[in-house]
Amino acid sequence: MQCTHAEKLIPLFAGDDLPAREAGALRRHLESCANCRRLASEFEESHDWLRGFAAQQFDDVVLNDMRDSVLRDIGRIENRARRFQWIVPGWNLKFAASMAVLLLIVFAATYAYRGRRPQMIPGKENFVEINPGGGRKYSPGGAQGNDELNPSPVPTQRLAPKRAHGINENRDVKPVRLPDLAVVNTPIVPTIINIGPVFEPPPLGADLAMDDAIFNREMTRIEFQTADPNIRIIWLAPKESDSSSIKPSASAR
Amino acid sequence: MEIALMAEKIEGHDESRDREEAVATTARLIIRAKAGDTTAFDQIVIGHQRRVFSLAWRLLGNREDARDAAQETFLRVYKSFGKFDPAQDFNGWLYRITVNVCRDLARKRRGGHFSLEAEVKSGAIAEPASHHNTESAAMLAQEHAILLRALATLPEKERAAIVLRDLEGLDTEEVARILGSSPTTVRSQISAARVKIKAFRDRFLKRGAAPRA
Numbered sequence: 511m512q513c514t515h516a517e518k519l520i521p522l523f524a525g526d527d528l529p530a531r532e533a534g535a536l537r538r539h540l541e542s543c544a545n546c547r548r549l550a551s552e553f554e555e556s557h558d559w560l561r562g563f564a565a566q567q568f569d570d571v572v573l574n575d576m577r578d579s580v581l582r583d584i585g586r587i588e589n590r591a592r593r594f595q596w597i598v599p600g601w602n603l604k605f606a607a608s609m610a611v612l613l614l615i616v617f618a619a620t621y622a623y624r625g626r627r628p629q630m631i632p633g634k635e636n637f638v639e640i641n642p643g644g645g646r647k648y649s650p651g652g653a654q655g656n657d658e659l660n661p662s663p664v665p666t667q668r669l670a671p672k673r674a675h676g677i678n679e680n681r682d683v684k685p686v687r688l689p690d691l692a693v694v695n696t697p698i699v700p701t702i703i704n705i706g707p708v709f710e711p712p713p714l715g716a717d718l719a720m721d722d723a724i725f726n727r728e729m730t731r732i733e734f735q736t737a738d739p740n741i742r743i744i745w746l747a748p749k750e751s752d753s754s755s756i757k758p759s760a761s762a763r
Numbered sequence: 764m765e766i767a768l769m770a771e772k773i774e775g776h777d778e779s780r781d782r783e784e785a786v787a788t789t790a791r792l793i794i795r796a797k798a799g800d801t802t803a804f805d806q807i808v809i810g811h812q813r814r815v816f817s818l819a820w821r822l823l824g825n826r827e828d829a830r831d832a833a834q835e836t837f838l839r840v841y842k843s844f845g846k847f848d849p850a851q852d853f854n855g856w857l858y859r860i861t862v863n864v865c866r867d868l869a870r871k872r873r874g875g876h877f878s879l880e881a882e883v884k885s886g887a888i889a890e891p892a893s894h895h896n897t898e899s900a901a902m903l904a905q906e907h908a909i910l911l912r913a914l915a916t917l918p919e920k921e922r923a924a925i926v927l928r929d930l931e932g933l934d935t936e937e938v939a940r941i942l943g944s945s946p947t948t949v950r951s952q953i954s955a956a957r958v959k960i961k962a963f964r965d966r967f968l969k970r971g972a973a974p975r976a
Binding site (some may be wrong): 526553556561583 | 804808813816830833837838847866925928930931932950954955958965
């Protein structure tokens with residue numbers, strides 16, 4: 511064994527902490543090396559000096575004072591536990607606190623989810639739905655006594671036959687005939703009234719729904735589908751005008 | 764010779780029987796304390812407070828901190844009784860808690876220093892009984908100061924290892940269990956601690972003066 515290796519083992523050898531094999535090898539080295547033997551002797555002396563310090567003797571007053579503090583703290587812990595026992599009987603306080611936190615998280619998540627409502631597109635509330643038949647929902651007019659705010663559905667348009675029998679044999683001329691009216695929901699009996707020149711409804715502005723609402727309130731509008739599916743007759747009349755002076759004025763569109 | 768050997772055997776037998784009885788008594792007290800009997804817990808404190816106090820004092824170096832550490836140790840023991848199995852080694856468990864409490868306290872109060880005068884004034888270290896023993900008592904106090912100062916210079920883990928091994932007399936495996944390390948690591952820490960303590964002692968005892976408080 512080299513002295514450098516022996517010097518590392520000597521501190522443990524002095525306290526009898528070396529495994530038996532290493533202790534034996536070191537002992538053999540110490541027999542032949544005076545320096546290492548002197549070093550081992552110094553370490554043993556230091557170790558004995560250290561071990562010579564017995565457990566410190568403390569004053570009983572100090573110890574009793576410490577014990578009283580411990581018992582006082584334990585009493586406080588017991589009282590606190592009893593108080594919480596009244597609030598949360600038989601439950602572990604930590605468990606109760608964890609459940610409270612969990613409920614808080616669930617509540618917060620539910621509140622956040624409910625707060626997120628689907629956003630409405632502006633103006634869509636009043637959007638007048640156009641039915642597949644091409645007509646618009648409208649209010650038929652005050653003469654009929656219908657509710658202006660609850661427009662009846664427009665009469666559905668039936669696909670007119672391509673050829674009207676016995677009326678016109680000329681294929682180029684598309685026959686126009688009086689309405690083959692099919693009322694689906696509400697019977698609408700159009701009154702024959704004189705109307706002024708047909709005019710186009712006001713150009714559609716940004717707010718289509720508002721325009722339609724205003725227009726429907728001001729005019730009576732009756733639509734007829736001719737035999738030709740591409741031709742439709744629209745009768746328009748101001749609502750407040752005298753019905754006797756208004757004549758139906760058909761126009762092809 | 765044979766009689767001496769027999770006497771030694773009987774003594775050893777008596778000692779081990781005493782130890783077994785002490786362990787059984789502690790186990791009974793622990794079971795009662797776990798059931799909520801504070802009188803039993805008080806008995807446990809009385810039976811172990813000196814050891815805990817002494818260990819804390821050696822680890823921390825002053826009486827006030829040692830008192831706080833001992834108080835905290837017994838409070839933690841009380842709170843953790845529910846998890847403790849009476850079949851386990853109570854002393855080892857108590858040591859472990861004491862070492863952890865002292866480590867936590869030392870970290871909180873870094874920079875604490877040891878004062879021998881303060882310790883004698885506070886009564887933690889008894890003054891010399893009579894003038895006949897004054898000189899030897901003074902020397903003992905001086906050496907005690909050197910020891911505590913030497914311990915204070917050690918890193919936390921080395922200090923805990925050397926105090927448990929050389930001052931408390933526990934074996935390396937038990938020290939390793941208490942510190943949560945391997946026996947090899949503990950041996951390495953003990954070796955380093957002994958080298959430093961020897962160097963410190965040689966410096967002050969060869970000079971012939973005690974370290975300043």
